[in-house]
Amino acid sequence: MNDQLAEISRFLYSPVTVALYFAAAFTYLVALTTTVGRRESSVRGRRAQQVGAVLAMAGVGGHVAHEIVRGLAQSRFPLGNMFEVTSLMALVGVAGGVGYLQFVRRRGELNGFVLLAGGLLMAFAGLMYAEPGPLMPILDTWWRHFHVSLLVGAMGVFAAGFVFNTLYLLRERADRRLEAHHRVPVASGGGVDLGASEARAVGGLEDHEDDLPDAPGSVATADRSTFGLQRRGTSVLWLTVGTFVGTGLVSWVFIVSASDVTWGVARFLGINLAMVAAALVARWFVPFLPSADTLDGLAHRTIVFAFVIWTVGTIAGAMWAEQSWGRFWGWDPKETGAFLTWIAYAGYLHARATRGVRGRRAAWIGVGAFFTLMATYLIANYVIVGFHSYAGI
Amino acid sequence: MAGDPTARDEPTGEDAIESQPPPRMNPAVRRRSTATLDDGVLRFVLASVAMGWRWLVRMRTALILLGVLGLMTAIATAVPQAPNVPGTVESWLAGDEGPGAGVSEFLWTIGAFDVYGSPAFLALLLALFLSLTACLIPRIRAWVRLVRHSQPPLLRFETGAPLASFEVDAERDDVLDAGESLLREGHWRVRTSRPDDAVTPQVVGEKGLWSREGGSLVFHLSFYVLLAAIVFGQLVSFEGQRGVIEGEPGFADTEVSYWTYRPGRWFDGADHAGWRMDLEQFHVDWIRDPLAPGAGQPTTFASDVVVTPADGGDPVRATVEGNRPLVVDGMKIHQLDWGYAPLVEIVVDGQVVHSAFLTTVADEDGAFRGAAKAPAADPDVGLELELFPFAPDGDDGWPRLTGAPWDEAPLLVYHQWRGDLQLERTQQLITELDTDALDAAGVGFLRPGQEAQLAGVTVRFVELRRWVGFQVSTRPQIPWLLVGSALLVLGLVPALYAYRRRLWIVAHPGGGTGRTLVRIHGRSFQRADAFDEECGTFARALEERLARPRSRSGAGAVSSTEA
Numbered sequence A: 001m002n003d004q005l006a007e008i009s010r011f012l013y014s015p016v017t018v019a020l021y022f023a024a025a026f027t028y029l030v031a032l033t034t035t036v037g038r039r040e041s042s043v044r045g046r047r048a049q050q051v052g053a054v055l056a057m058a059g060v061g062g063h064v065a066h067e068i069v070r071g072l073a074q075s076r077f078p079l080g081n082m083f084e085v086t087s088l089m090a091l092v093g094v095a096g097g098v099g100y101l102q103f104v105r106r107r108g109e110l111n112g113f114v115l116l117a118g119g120l121l122m123a124f125a126g127l128m129y130a131e132p133g134p135l136m137p138i139l140d141t142w143w144r145h146f147h148v149s150l151l152v153g154a155m156g157v158f159a160a161g162f163v164f165n166t167l168y169l170l171r172e173r174a175d176r177r178l179e180a181h182h183r184v185p186v187a188s189g190g191g192v193d194l195g196a197s198e199a200r201a202v203g204g205l206e207d208h209e210d211d212l213p214d215a216p217g218s219v220a221t222a223d224r225s226t227f228g229l230q231r232r233g234t235s236v237l238w239l240t241v242g243t244f245v246g247t248g249l250v251s252w253v254f255i256v257s258a259s260d261v262t263w264g265v266a267r268f269l270g271i272n273l274a275m276v277a278a279a280l281v282a283r284w285f286v287p288f289l290p291s292a293d294t295l296d297g298l299a300h301r302t303i304v305f306a307f308v309i310w311t312v313g314t315i316a317g318a319m320w321a322e323q324s325w326g327r328f329w330g331w332d333p334k335e336t337g338a339f340l341t342w343i344a345y346a347g348y349l350h351a352r353a354t355r356g357v358r359g360r361r362a363a364w365i366g367v368g369a370f371f372t373l374m375a376t377y378l379i380a381n382y383v384i385v386g387f388h389s390y391a392g393i
Numbered sequence B: 001m002a003g004d005p006t007a008r009d010e011p012t013g014e015d016a017i018e019s020q021p022p023p024r025m026n027p028a029v030r031r032r033s034t035a036t037l038d039d040g041v042l043r044f045v046l047a048s049v050a051m052g053w054r055w056l057v058r059m060r061t062a063l064i065l066l067g068v069l070g071l072m073t074a075i076a077t078a079v080p081q082a083p084n085v086p087g088t089v090e091s092w093l094a095g096d097e098g099p100g101a102g103v104s105e106f107l108w109t110i111g112a113f114d115v116y117g118s119p120a121f122l123a124l125l126l127a128l129f130l131s132l133t134a135c136l137i138p139r140i141r142a143w144v145r146l147v148r149h150s151q152p153p154l155l156r157f158e159t160g161a162p163l164a165s166f167e168v169d170a171e172r173d174d175v176l177d178a179g180e181s182l183l184r185e186g187h188w189r190v191r192t193s194r195p196d197d198a199v200t201p202q203v204v205g206e207k208g209l210w211s212r213e214g215g216s217l218v219f220h221l222s223f224y225v226l227l228a229a230i231v232f233g234q235l236v237s238f239e240g241q242r243g244v245i246e247g248e249p250g251f252a253d254t255e256v257s258y259w260t261y262r263p264g265r266w267f268d269g270a271d272h273a274g275w276r277m278d279l280e281q282f283h284v285d286w287i288r289d290p291l292a293p294g295a296g297q298p299t300t301f302a303s304d305v306v307v308t309p310a311d312g313g314d315p316v317r318a319t320v321e322g323n324r325p326l327v328v329d330g331m332k333i334h335q336l337d338w339g340y341a342p343l344v345e346i347v348v349d350g351q352v353v354h355s356a357f358l359t360t361v362a363d364e365d366g367a368f369r370g371a372a373k374a375p376a377a378d379p380d381v382g383l384e385l386e387l388f389p390f391a392p393d394g395d396d397g398w399p400r401l402t403g404a405p406w407d408e409a410p411l412l413v414y415h416q417w418r419g420d421l422q423l424e425r426t427q428q429l430i431t432e433l434d435t436d437a438l439d440a441a442g443v444g445f446l447r448p449g450q451e452a453q454l455a456g457v458t459v460r461f462v463e464l465r466r467w468v469g470f471q472v473s474t475r476p477q478i479p480w481l482l483v484g485s486a487l488l489v490l491g492l493v494p495a496l497y498a499y500r501r502r503l504w505i506v507a508h509p510g511g512g513t514g515r516t517l518v519r520i521h522g523r524s525f526q527r528a529d530a531f532d533e534e535c536g537t538f539a540r541a542l543e544e545r546l547a548r549p550r551s552r553s554g555a556g557a558v559s560s561t562e563a
């Protein structure tokens, strides 16, 4: 019975969820290419977006079903090992990111990027796949579940923030490139000094989506001849090397921790090349992206939300440690990592509020903060095993 | 930083929104200039202090300091920390592990093995808190000024498009009254134009005036509470560890009975509660079926203990579990560690030179390691012990080691040494021998109840029990840490989510028709999206409250109202 459930949960994870996420991402991205240059998106584009929405919902449904079945198979909440944590992080990131874009910001056309990140994260979780099993009693406490759920949720939202930050950087470079070419400002200004749409005091009673300066159709990208120019804002070589090296700063963990070097190098290359591919896809989509301001604002709002959750989650972790081990903070690698991530994101928030740093440099700090998050998460789990080590890595 | 007019009282001067510079997130901070003294040295000192202060106040400095804090924490993540894993640090220094002895030597000199105890960290902490203080004092003053005196500015020129406009069958004053009461109900800070203000009659409301900045201040101030609580904790807390063997006499909470003893500076013997604790039984179990999911994982850890109060009251039975510490007289008792405790007797020349339960500690291979030290013999006898809890006899009659931790077929393997144990002279763990001055004298293995003789020494494995390592701690700082954490979270949420915004309700007479044209202007300093919704709701509420409107024209093109 449990074996069958385990089998079903694995099937729901892969291929079902992974494939649906990638398919939905692909469809949404195709839809995005049709929305540029027109005030109204084309019928074809709208239809593609609807298909994407259905696929995304199916993907989230499959993912939720996977979590439930896995929970049933092992009679416990699926947050006990690296695979489960990463998978739930992807679920929170996708459901939260898509829900936020769709219903709060009403920018559903960007869902493709969130889904792409979700698909990659789910595929990445496969590297850590563990069969369903019970949890060590020491890990089975309410505070731990609270703590881990919050941190995992925050990680998912931070991942969405990372996507927006990188898209912002790509778009911002493209704008500068275009500007240098035309010697005229391209996108809506205003963000230079105040950073993002925060400062813009616009508002209306009606739905003025079309009149907002950052509505996709109104940016000076309608002309297809400028597409190449915008894409060239970031050179392929720079992006490839940068992404490879940047990802490598984190993914070396998989070489170090592998029992056999070939397998380690294969995982390392797999992750790095997947990230490079994702970066190149994003680069190709630069002309279809909303304005840099919008992306910057999206990144800021997501990270602000995740920061609050992370803060509460870390405090909950200290409570758990006090309850389980009689010390609330011991600077063990995970605690240090959580603290470091918190400091890094505080750095991002401060940078956003510091004149002369906000904008591009703040976004880079945000990207660095996400690398800190991933690096501490992987190093603490795979390289140094502290008190917190999860069962069944 | 230049002065920011949005922060101060703005009676009536240039306060149309179009004439203001863009608002900033923070109220302006007034600074005094210092260097007015003539005296050379004093002047130099003062000027330097002022410069240092200005540097500390800058946001960029805070950013750099946070960066350094991040860097130090990164080092603490990558390099083993002596307070946590002293063993690893030693092998790094010896060059057995890590980047090599040379690099480790360098790391040692810069204090990388104890980042949080290093002078550099202390200096950084000092700089952080100085910077924080330098930043907060003017911010708090500016904030108090803002909360006490600030009045929203009147709108002089309606240049931008309104957020909403509609006509109503109502007198101008009724419109303004309705607007004012609606704003007041929503807890806005309200100002109504007077006839001599020389503006179109209007009501202004401002909100989020103090909550965002106030939240940020509470958030940053909570760091002082946390720091104070941590320092207080260093002084008055206590932590001690002690192993107890099942069924054997336990220990009393006194200074001398702990194996490791870490009192705060102000914690002394008189602060001990003096209760006594004995371990009746320790329960531990695992998933023993090798085919079940999670095979080998532990399922139970629980200690049945008896606690006798210091005043000689009735003993109390209780159970300590992994996540359920026992609290006695405000001291928390945690169950941290456990191992097997074989009772080993050593007999030399017919004399029992050693008879005690030995604590053994699990290693990675599933063996439990310990040591027996018998200085009563001459020369000394030492045993290195390896206990394999589940080593059933194989088909060939020899024990088969499985690595499983349950004691279904315990096997004690011992290495016998003779010579000088060097007790009292070298630092030794109770589970290890210092074999420098010892000579190997053979290897034997025993089942419970068996004895063996090697080179004239008889070793008896009498019985097998378990021991549990308990930690006892008092941490009076915890309530204060909770207060600090609560302030931190309660400040953080408004600091990031509250937003400062203004709303102007301007009433134009409808040219003798008895109707009034109402225009609503607004401006938000943060979170334009949330403000949009709020404005919409507000305008609808106002329109409903006034007499039935005859016509309504929604806002046309809405664009940025920034200067």
Ligand code: HEM
Pocket (backbone or CB within 6 Å): A342, A343, A346, A349, A350, A352, A353, B025, B026, B059, B061, B062, B065, B066, B127, B128, B129, B131, B132, B133, B135, B216, B220, B495, B496
């Ligand atoms: C050196 C000490 C520090 C100074 C001088 C400082 C200063 C400031 C200032 C002036 C702001 C207001 C920014 C604005 O809204 O315009 C701010 C915001 C903030 N600070 Fe700090 N800070 C310090 C340390 C920290 C630390 C250690 C943290 C936590 C990790 C932190 C977290 C934050 C957060 C979350 C905000 C809100 C950012 C926003 O409004 O977007 N600060 N800080």
